[in-house]
Amino acid sequence: MQSVFDRRRINGPEDSSAPIFADEHQKSPTPDLYKARHNRSVSDIRPIFLQPGLISQANGSAYIETERTKIACSVYGPRQSKNTAYNEKGRLNVEVKFTPFSCERRRAPLRDAEDRSIAVAIQQALLSSVRLEHFPKSTIDIFLVVIEADGIEGCVASGSIAASMALADAGIDMYGLVTSCTAAVIGEEIWIDPTQEECDMANGTLILSCMPALGIVTNVWQSGRMAISQVLACLDTCDGRCTDIHSVVAQALLNSARSKV
């Protein structure tokens, strides 16, 4: 139920619900694990499409698409920090917004705090890569719009890659490009880059963000039940995939830089 009637938007009926399908309850609880992967081996990531500089109004921008996950990101700044005390270091501000049609259920505006937690995860992944000491008194704003989501883990990983690419596109000083990869423990196996469906049946998931060029980890986010050996194995595989993603990101940036000249 909508508790407050928001006059700033066009409002529909007081209450509505997603359609209920006749076969909802019959949905197989134990799907064939390997079929679910759609011809992808457990250590494969989904193909990534990357394009920097699509948003002409922004200082830097990037669009990322990994199969169903689609995220647009733009960077504004460094610009003056308003209403804040003097700070020798710049601020890195990350905000994430889901479009109402991005998930299976409609995301009515301003109803949950999930976007905040994703923003925090992305901010942490990027924070140690940006040379904020070069931008005293300023703020770098990173805005992400999730056009379509396929699992929260995938959003954090794709969002971090897009944001780091947009920072590079904006010409902001960084130590290195940040790339990110996710893994899920399903049964005894480790599956890389899981989809929403796969995350739902996982015991635990892990997101690794790192700067492959420097061999430095910037953020690890593990949740769920995992043995220590599994955590280490996840980190190891994710690290390898991050290196692969790094070359994709670097190539896309190089192509766009060449086309500008």
Add this chain to the structure above:
Amino acid sequence: MDTVLSSATPSATDVNSFLSAAEKEALKAATFQRLHPQIYLKRFLEEKIRPDGRSIADDENEDTHAWRNVEVNVGSITTASGSALVRLGNTTVVCGVKAEICEPELDNSDEGFLVPNVDLPALCSPKFKTGPPTEEAQVLSERLNEVLGNGMIPLSSLCIYPGKSAWVLYVDATVINYDGNVFDAALLAMVCALKNVSLPHAEFEPELNRTICTRPNSDPLKPARKLIIEEDLVPLSFSFGVFAGSYLLPDPTASEESLLDTTISIILNTRARILALSQLGTGVDKSEAPGQGVADISYTREADTLARCISLAKKRKAIIMKKVYDI
């Protein structure tokens, strides 16, 4: 610390020494545009060209070069019942339709709902901040609601069971890149997304008081359906701006939009009949038109700006129709 700061903030001469001659010229032009936007635009228009390279629509040259290129891509978002991505020059709008089930209103017990909203996130332009919808977003949503609510989708066709169950279509457009004429782009995105919608077969069970849908392609007797669309009422919008009382600019960009003194929107149906019109401002002022001797006599001959806009819009409509129907 001193060395860090000095290397981070090089003086103006340092920056110039890195740049090639062409880059220096571009920087000069950008500075001029920032400081004197009016004069900057006027100098372009006096040369009969617009800053983005488009020609000015005069009598001989009313064709495609006066408008920006338009691209439409439908159905790429699988989580939406229907979706469209529209690019109008640099302006980019994504629109997704989510169909949900609700109870009809008491006084319109056999009608569903159509709920269009536009979001202008902070991502799309430095003009906007995060938070609740800005005034501009509210005005845009309201205008789109008026145009789409004219009966293009008969609301009675969204009824599942009178008084008990109906479809509500949430039509949400998000602007990804704000480079002017967002209204035209958002309306086109909404129309294309609605055309793309496929609703699952739905049946209301009175004894259980609930609505059950059938998954598309699971039962050949209960197929998913497209929306019923009144083709005569499908709106297509064409916007114009008037700069300095004398130049008519179709499809204005963001940098032009902030300098306009008149904005005109012509909304046509697919048969080029006028569905709605809006003009804010006086249009092209004959006394101020640069007809005195040099630049342009065609404008002084033009009796009425609105009539001229309508004829330009009708020509443009044919091109848009191809994009919308040939997908």
